[in-house]
Amino acid sequence: MQVPDVMTAIEISTPGGPDVLVPGKRPVPQPGPGELLVKVAAAGVNRPDVLQRRGAYPPPPGASDLPGLEVAGEVVAAGQGATHLIGTNVCALVAGGGYAEYAIAPAGTSLPVPEGLSMAEAAALPETLFTVWINLFERGFATEGEWALIHGGTSGIGTMAISLCKLFGVKAVVTCGGDDKCAAALKLGAAAAINYKTRDFVNEVRQLTGGAGVNVVLDMVGGDYIARNLAVLADDGRHVSIATQRGVTAEVSFLDIMRRRLTLTGSTLRPRTLAFKTLVAEELRATVWPFVESGQLRPVMDRTFPLREASAAHARMEGGDHVGKIVLTV
Known part of the structure; x- marks a missing residue:
């Protein structure tokens, strides 16, 4: 050519x-x-x-x-x-x-x-596949039978995360900015979808998991979401940050992180x-x-x-x- x-x-x-x-x-x-x-x-x-x-x-x-x-x-x-x-x-x-x-x-x-x-x-x-694989499955160690909370459920990252969770037996709970988006996420295979504009995802996740919490959070929001994400992590849970749409700083209790053996990590690709x-x-x-x-x-x-x-x-x-x-x- x-x-x-x-x-x-x-x-x-x-x-x-x-x-x-x-x-x-x-x-x-x-x-x-x-x-x-x-x-x-x-x-x-x-x-x-x-x-x-x-x-x-x-x-x-x-x-x-x-x-x-x-x-x-x-x-x-x-x-x-x-x-x-x-x-x-x-x-x-x-x-x-x-x-x-x-x-x-x-x-x-x-x-x-x-x-x-x-x-x-x-x-x-490529971009979403590499990002989700590295962060949810490698850094977050998501494995079959576990619960994962994924913010931005209908974004490119979110929809890829739902697809991979479905393939590898991970139960994906996603947050979305509207009931129509929640319906789309459920149709794609999410185990649950929460409209963050009308419902408190912390309470919803606790109810879904019988109070145990999720094993891993894939977060692209940052800011004031970090403490709320940690609140829904199960003991030995992993929190993976990939973006900071609501800010780059957060206040968290390291005593809580120590007591529940939580892991905070993240990456840029x-x-x-x-x-x-x-x-x-x-x-x-x-x-x-x-x-x-x-x-x-x-x-x-x-x-x-x-x-x-x-x-x-x-x-x-x-x-x-x-x-x-x-x-x-x-």
């Missing part, structure tokens, strides 16, 4: 609202050793993209300044050690640059797109090393990808937008009405 010298990409003209995302022209990047040049068919939209657009989440050193952390498409060129993938379709976790007609992806964080999975669906998988992400990709290929290949695991899709309408996609995400993943198509 003839690769052009110049491509269309979505640039952040200045930190601000969705309208600062504007199409521009960039040189097509060149793959280095172990890298793939992907002709992007679709790119996922994620909360970190919104934060980067606002100027609150700069890309790590060496990463593209273009937003976009996951892509799917055909490999049209490759660097040393990765040329065997030329001509294949992959979806990949990238550190940036996904909002473009071409993107560089590490071969180590790329997974094959199986038959029956659309490119838009494939692009909706984008700054992690390529070696770490490659190891996670290998785990996903062995443990989760068979469910993708069989059709048992599919991302929950909200809407797709053409690449040039990235600003509309961001407005959709910030509006909070979406259920599942928002994806840009090229």
Whole structure:
């Protein structure tokens, strides 16, 4: 395939609202050793993209300044050690640059797109799949038969967490911002869904678990939610933070943490090393990808937008009405 010298990409003209995302022209990047040049068919939209657009989440050193952390498409060129993938379709976790007609992806964080999975669906998988696997199942040690509380139940992260919990026998309790979203979460396989605007999730979770509490919390809210999350953790429970939408500080009782042997942890994915992400990709290929290949695991899709309408996609995400993943198509 003839690769052009110049491509269309979505640039952040200045930190601000969705309208600062504007199409521009960039040189097509060149793959280095172990890298793939992907002709992007679709790119996922994620909360970190919104934060980067606002100027609150700069890309790590060496990463593209273009937003976009996951892509799917055909490999049209490759660097040393990765040329065997030329001509294949992959979806990949990238550190940036996904909002473009071409993107560089590490071969180590790329997974094959199986038959029956659309490119838009494939692009909706890597960021949420890596994030949920690392945090809920590795850091949070969620195991079969346990209870997990997941906030943002109809977000991309939340819907992926529900799907993985269902596959691995974990009972997912989710919070959502409306009765319609709660209904959607239950339809996806959540064990229970709580409208946090009308009900106190602390009381609801205690009733659901017979007072025992949940074994793990996956939290993207932070702030005043932290103490409430700890209140619903069972003894030896694990609290995993992945975002701080309501603030980065919280007041908690360490005596309570000691007495009940609670674990507080968390992580961010984008700054992690390529070696770490490659190891996670290998785990996903062995443990989760068979469910993708069989059709048992599919991302929950909200809407797709053409690449040039990235600003509309961001407005959709910030509006909070979406259920599942928002994806840009090229």
